[in-house]
Amino acid sequence: MRLKSLFIATLLSMLCILGVSFLVFRAISDRMQRLTIDPTFNRFDQLQLDSAREEYEQHGRQALQDYMGRLDHTFHGSHYLLDSRGIDLVTGDDRSGFLPKPPETIARIRHQGYWTIAHRAPDGKYWFAAVGPLGRLHVWDFLPYYFLVIGTIAVIFWIAAVGVILPIRRVAASIAQFGHGDLSVRISTRRPDEIGQLGRSFNVMAERLERLIVSERRLLGDISHELRSPLARLKFAIKLARTSEDSNAALDRIERDVNRIASLVSDIVEITFVEGDPALRGAEAVPITQVVRNVVCDCTVEAEARCCRIEVTEKLDGEALGSRELLRRAVENVLRNAIRYSPDKSTIQVSLEREETNAIIVVRDHGPGVPEDTFTRLFDPFFRVEEARNVNGGGSGLGLSIAKRAVQAHHGSISAENASPGLRVRIVIPLVPEVNP
Known part of the structure; x- marks a missing residue:
């Protein structure tokens, strides 16, 4: 039963x-x-x-x-x-x-x-x-004792109902409400017992799911917005290629739009890969200094094409637990973003140092920086400063978002600030504790 x-x-x-x-x-x-x-x-x-x-x-x-x-x-x-x-x-x-x-x-x-x-x-x-x-002996001689037992049971049951059953029902109702789409629902509790822990665990889960769902909805909206313009241009270029005498110019336009769509799709695949958090599934000890050196070596050609120079300062000897590929992508996206918005013949500064149990990676360019009111959205998907988009064309707007998610997968943090001139991006990655012999 x-x-x-x-x-x-x-x-x-x-x-x-x-x-x-x-x-x-x-x-x-x-x-x-x-x-x-x-x-x-x-x-x-x-x-x-x-x-x-x-x-x-x-x-x-x-x-x-x-x-x-x-x-x-x-x-x-x-x-x-x-x-x-x-x-x-x-x-x-x-x-x-x-x-x-x-x-x-x-x-x-x-x-x-x-x-x-x-x-x-x-x-x-x-x-x-x-x-x-x-x-x-008559039955009513025992009535006071019967009432005492019944009253005791009623009081204990009321305590159990108020203290255990009703809170569990409220938790169940909140979970059902969350399941029906109300992502803002939370459980208000100060209980130190298991029911309170259940409520707080639900709140943490709901917060993460709300952030993830809202982020994914925004991402899908941004993707549709970003694809609409190149697809419209591509459709126009195809019509132009069929009617224009100069088909090569039309094909060049088609190629540029196809390359832009391909780059966008590549970035979307990359950010999806980062969301999978492979760092937690196949974690390994990754030497931070070696990862940064490899990224700097890969980006040197791109910097030299803009007549820029990458200056590296290393004061770090340690390893992080996570994914070498994710860490490489995080540093590379930040560094390429700095190269993209650096003026010609300028220097991009990359520094590595240790701060207690964390590795600190700082990338600073000498570009125009960003407005103060945009820092809260700087790492959002598809966000680009309007001036940078108009002047330099910009990328897909996913580079810093990919970097942020890769850093968070390693339980680290990433932040940015204006360096006057330029932008300074600071990455914090926890290091593997050293074992004393």
């Missing part, structure tokens, strides 16, 4: 616990009755038997009758001293029906509204017997 409500499951669990507790307490009570209470009453019965026997043997039948009368008055029952056959020593009546079957020597019985006690002397010559009515 599967219960679909946590309320019902909790209530049934409490009732089961109550039932098991009742059985356990009953077993404990029976054990205490056998080991403690019954032996005490047996010793008390033995004392009464010895007292009655003493009265009978030393003072006769009348003294025994008086003693038994005092017992009857005190305990509200009938008390007897019997011989070994069960004959009443006061009246001579046969009361053997009060005695247990051999070999029992002690009996304490409750039956049909009466209690019966029988206790034999150690030498077997006498029996002490007592009979009396049981007090009548």
Whole structure:
């Protein structure tokens, strides 16, 4: 049987616990009755038997009758001293029906509204017997206890409902609301327990998913926008090639637009690869200095074509845990961006240094920089400063975004600031801790 409500499951669990507790307490009570209470009453019965026997043997039948009368008055029952056959020593009546079957020597019985006690002397010559009515107990005599138990169950159930079940339902409702498309939903909780941890974990997950989904939606929108212009020009160039006498000029225009689309698709594939976070799947120790040297060597030809020079300052000896290819792409995109916007015959400065447990890579150009209000969007996909786009043509606008995602895949950070003149981009990558021999 599967219960679909946590309320019902909790209530049934409490009732089961109550039932098991009742059985356990009953077993404990029976054990205490056998080991403690019954032996005490047996010793008390033995004392009464010895007292009655003493009265009978030393003072006769009348003294025994008086003693038994005092017992009857005190305990509200009938008390007897019997011989070994069960004959009443006061009246001579046969009361053997009060005695247990051999070999029992002690009996304490409750039956049909009466209690019966029988206790034999150690030498077997006498029996002490007592009979009396049981007090009548009514159901309403136990009502306060019933209400106490019911009230306790209700309070515990209310605490469980308020403290556990309702918060879990709120978490489930928030998750369902998030699943239906409300990406802004969050769980407000300050609980330090597992439910609070669940809520905070959901908030972290929701924050990441919202950022990822919004980023992907923006990316798709930007891709459609970026492809619209070259595709429109390409379509116009094809029509022009069919009607123009100078087909080579039209083909050159088609080639430029095809190359632009190919470059854009290549960058989109690259940013998708970075999003896959391969650094976490096939991590290796990567020497940062060697990666930067290789990137500088690859970009030197491009810099020399613009009559620029790359100046490298190295003060770093360490390794990062991650992907060599991702780190190379991060540094290369930043460096190529610096080369693209550097003026002719200028110097691009690349420095490497260690700051505590991090590698710091700084790339600085001497270009126009960027407006202060654009720094928050500088690493967004397809974002390009308008002046740079108009003057230099710009790239696809994915270079710095790819660099940012590659750095984040290594649990690092990337930032930019104006250097007056130029732009300074700072990359922070955690290093592998050094092991002292």
